[in-house]
Amino acid sequence: MSSRDNILGRIRTALKDDPPLERPAAPEVWPRENPPTEQMVGRFTQELEALAGEIHRCASMEDARAKLAELLSRLDQTTIGAIDHPLTRELAAELPADRIDWGASGADVPTMAGWAASVVPADCLLADTGTCMVACATTHERLMCYLTPVCVVIAQTDRLFEHLPAAWEELAGRIADPELRGEYVFISGPSRTADIEKILILGVHGPKRLVVLLVG
Amino acid sequence: MSDENPPLEGAAFLKDKTKGLYEPAGSKALGESAERSTKQNREIAAGIPQWERWRAAAGQIKAFAIANLDKLLVEFEKNITARGATVLYAENAEEANRHVLDIAREHGVRSVVKSKSMVTEEMELNHKLEAVGVRAVETDLGEYLVQLAGQRPTHIVTPALHLSAEDVGELFAEKLGEPFTAEHQKLTDIARRHLREEFVAADMGVSGVNFAIADTGTFCVVENEGNAGLSTSTPPIHVVLMGVEKVIPSIEHLPIFLNLLGRSGTGQKLTTYTHLFHGATPGKKLYIIIIDNGRTNALADPAARMSLFCIRCGACLNACPVYRRVGGWAYGWVYPGPIGSVLTPHLVGLDKAGTLPFASSLCGVCNEVCPVQIDIPHQLVHLRRRAVNEPSPMRSLRQRVIWQAWSWAMAGPKRYRMAMGMARLGVRMAKYWPWHFWELGAWTRGRELPKVPDRPAFRDWWRKNGSQLKPEKPQTPDEPSR
Numbered sequence: 189m190s191s192r193d194n195i196l197g198r199i200r201t202a203l204k205d206d207p208p209l210e211r212p213a214a215p216e217v218w219p220r221e222n223p224p225t226e227q228m229v230g231r232f233t234q235e236l237e238a239l240a241g242e243i244h245r246c247a248s249m250e251d252a253r254a255k256l257a258e259l260l261s262r263l264d265q266t267t268i269g270a271i272d273h274p275l276t277r278e279l280a281a282e283l284p285a286d287r288i289d290w291g292a293s294g295a296d297v298p299t300m301a302g303w304a305a306s307v308v309p310a311d312c313l314l315a316d317t318g319t320c321m322v323a324c325a326t327t328h329e330r331l332m333c334y335l336t337p338v339c340v341v342i343a344q345t346d347r348l349f350e351h352l353p354a355a356w357e358e359l360a361g362r363i364a365d366p367e368l369r370g371e372y373v374f375i376s377g378p379s380r381t382a383d384i385e386k387i388l389i390l391g392v393h394g395p396k397r398l399v400v401l402l403v404g
Numbered sequence: 405m406s407d408e409n410p411p412l413e414g415a416a417f418l419k420d421k422t423k424g425l426y427e428p429a430g431s432k433a434l435g436e437s438a439e440r441s442t443k444q445n446r447e448i449a450a451g452i453p454q455w456e457r458w459r460a461a462a463g464q465i466k467a468f469a470i471a472n473l474d475k476l477l478v479e480f481e482k483n484i485t486a487r488g489a490t491v492l493y494a495e496n497a498e499e500a501n502r503h504v505l506d507i508a509r510e511h512g513v514r515s516v517v518k519s520k521s522m523v524t525e526e527m528e529l530n531h532k533l534e535a536v537g538v539r540a541v542e543t544d545l546g547e548y549l550v551q552l553a554g555q556r557p558t559h560i561v562t563p564a565l566h567l568s569a570e571d572v573g574e575l576f577a578e579k580l581g582e583p584f585t586a587e588h589q590k591l592t593d594i595a596r597r598h599l600r601e602e603f604v605a606a607d608m609g610v611s612g613v614n615f616a617i618a619d620t621g622t623f624c625v626v627e628n629e630g631n632a633g634l635s636t637s638t639p640p641i642h643v644v645l646m647g648v649e650k651v652i653p654s655i656e657h658l659p660i661f662l663n664l665l666g667r668s669g670t671g672q673k674l675t676t677y678t679h680l681f682h683g684a685t686p687g688k689k690l691y692i693i694i695i696d697n698g699r700t701n702a703l704a705d706p707a708a709r710m711s712l713f714c715i716r717c718g719a720c721l722n723a724c725p726v727y728r729r730v731g732g733w734a735y736g737w738v739y740p741g742p743i744g745s746v747l748t749p750h751l752v753g754l755d756k757a758g759t760l761p762f763a764s765s766l767c768g769v770c771n772e773v774c775p776v777q778i779d780i781p782h783q784l785v786h787l788r789r790r791a792v793n794e795p796s797p798m799r800s801l802r803q804r805v806i807w808q809a810w811s812w813a814m815a816g817p818k819r820y821r822m823a824m825g826m827a828r829l830g831v832r833m834a835k836y837w838p839w840h841f842w843e844l845g846a847w848t849r850g851r852e853l854p855k856v857p858d859r860p861a862f863r864d865w866w867r868k869n870g871s872q873l874k875p876e877k878p879q880t881p882d883e884p885s886r
Binding site: 190191192194195196198199200201202203206208209210211212214215217218235239297298301314316317319325326327330331333334335352353356360363364366369370371372373374375376377378379380381382383384385386387389391392393394395 | 433437440454457458461462464465467468471472473474477478486493494495499543544545546549562563564565567568569572588589591592595596599600603604619620622628629630631633634636637638648653654655656657658659660662663670672673674675676677678679680681682683685686687688694696700703704706
């Protein structure tokens with residue numbers, strides 16, 4: 189008998205006399221209020237700023253490009269990394285090609301750790317928690333969320349949801365689809381710790397700054 | 405393991421009587437911090453009208469998951485295996501360590517970065533890896549600090565709560581050769597710099613699991629620092645240690661747990677990072693080790709099963725008046741506080757941890773704050789009953805005789821009167837007796853005996869005066885009150 193058989197056998201023996209329980213439906217965590225987009229933008233901004241995140245509302249992608257250029261001009265290092273996605277491609281369209289690494293170079297982790305910033309696209313945004321939900325299936329994509337000192341998230345207002353349950357149908361569908369990869373990182377503010385005397389410090393391991401460029 | 409760590413034999417403060425009420429330089433800070441956290445938990449709960457409904461719903465999902473554990477584990481295994489993971493089972497910590505060491509050997513691993521995982525504390529994985537020459541580094545800041553100090557975590561969410569900034573500064577000076585500082589930002593930057601080197605050099609990353617989702621083969625890890633993200637994505641191998649009870653039925657059940665866990669654990673609406681892993685990342689190896697290590701003991705005892713609902717938020721620790729006073733180490737093993745007193749006897753056996761269920765005042769606040777409604781007080785009482793009837797440090801013929809005599813004395817008015825008379829006499833005579841004698845000493849050492857009043861006992865007074873007192877005639881609705 190393998191350990192698997194032994195463990196499952198013990199579980200079955202322990203449960204054999206139990207009456208079957210009805211499978212609980214997914215509970216409604218928060219009621220759906222379907223607030224207008226502007227209200228969600230306001231809430232998202234308030235929540236993200238409370239988490240020490242930064243947000244720039246951009247009327248257009250052109251605006252977002254200008255904001256990114258301004259942001260990058262103040263960083264020490266020149267190279268940035270990015271998750272390869274139509275949204276990030278559009279954002280970085282005017283950056284010199286040698287300034288941005290899309291993951292094809294095969295740069296190793298120490299090299300990536302030296303990059304000034306990363307640019308990642310948010311699949312969804314959650315207004316009530318100030319959360320950016322980033323789909324990232326590859327190592328490069330995941331590292332872009334944690335490795336650089338500044339993480340820039342590009343997002344569109346039409347991807348704002350009032351709360352996690354409202355976004356969940358879409359996410360759950362993607363995660364349940366065997367043809368798709370369902371890895372996600374939900375980011376709510378910059379990396380933080382309060383492990384020393386419960387004093388909050390930002391950027392203990394991951395980005396010290398989280399900047400959201402919200403277009404639309 | 406450091407010599408400072410108490411041996412695994414249950415609540416040291418019970419074993420050593422009052423001598424054991426200690427926590428290194430931190431009990432005040434720990435107590436205050438725990439109190440603040442509980443206050444915050446209560447405010448959060450009070451601000452969410454559906455909080456109680458959330459707790460009930462989460463408890464029901466966990467109850468369903470535990471009642472279908474075998475099926476859900478197999479479903480999770482099938483789904484995540486289809487996405488490139490290798491699933492291994494371990495009956496105990498020893499077998500789980502063997503799996504990890506085999507994986508390390510097979511891939512020539514020389515260094516490991518670990519994100520916080522209580523199950524790896526159960527396994528004492530770091531020591532096992534180091535014993536075969538593999539460097540293992542904790543990367544959660546609190547865990548890193550206690551590892552550098554050669555200690556055990558004192559709390560399951562904030563492991564280094566007992567260390568002051570000065571302690572950390574001295575620790576970094578001694579172990580890392582850094583100039584002393586007690587500034588929080590500088591201390592954190594030092595840790596970041598040193599741990600970055602570990603992340604980029606590591607051959608293998610180890611993490612735990614907060615929730616394993618059966619119907620999609622997804623697993624979820626939550627954190628705030630980003631170290632779990634880095635530990636699981638920088639090295640080419642990711643090893644996941646997961647207790648059998650971590651599985652939930654469906655991806656649609658996850659949001660309620662994420663909402664509850666952040667709020668109960670750290671007072672956050674969502675933790676800074678929530679990672680959903682969905683099989684092996686392309687080009688990487690993913691191993692999932694599913695561990696029993698005593699959990700099926702709890703499952704086999706229907707009255708104890710609820711303890712497996714725990715989502716490791718630490719809210720019951722913060723709320724517990726005993727934990728606040730004695731801290732985490734006094735519980736003698738990995739899981740402190742009320743949930744530790746319930747879980748540990750199942751995981752290591754009542755013979756080793758039979759005193760732990762007695763480490764509670766049964767005030768019930770742990771049940772009140774538990775986000776999945778674990779009825780910890782009744783679990784404790786159930787384990788107490790087992791501890792005095794099964795092989796355990798609490799099974800004692802002397803205790804049995806004492807309590808049976810007490811039970812007999814309380815069961816009839818004459819016997820009760822006689823017992824009370826003897827108690828009064830005993831208290832009056834106590835000052836002439838050797839103090840703190842026998843097992844009573846554990847109780848009397850920290851207390852002063854009450855003075856016996858000079859007036860007669862109530863029963864004697866009543867016998868003498870009761871007949872003179874006539875009860876007033878009760879009023880009827882027809883009679884106007886005067």
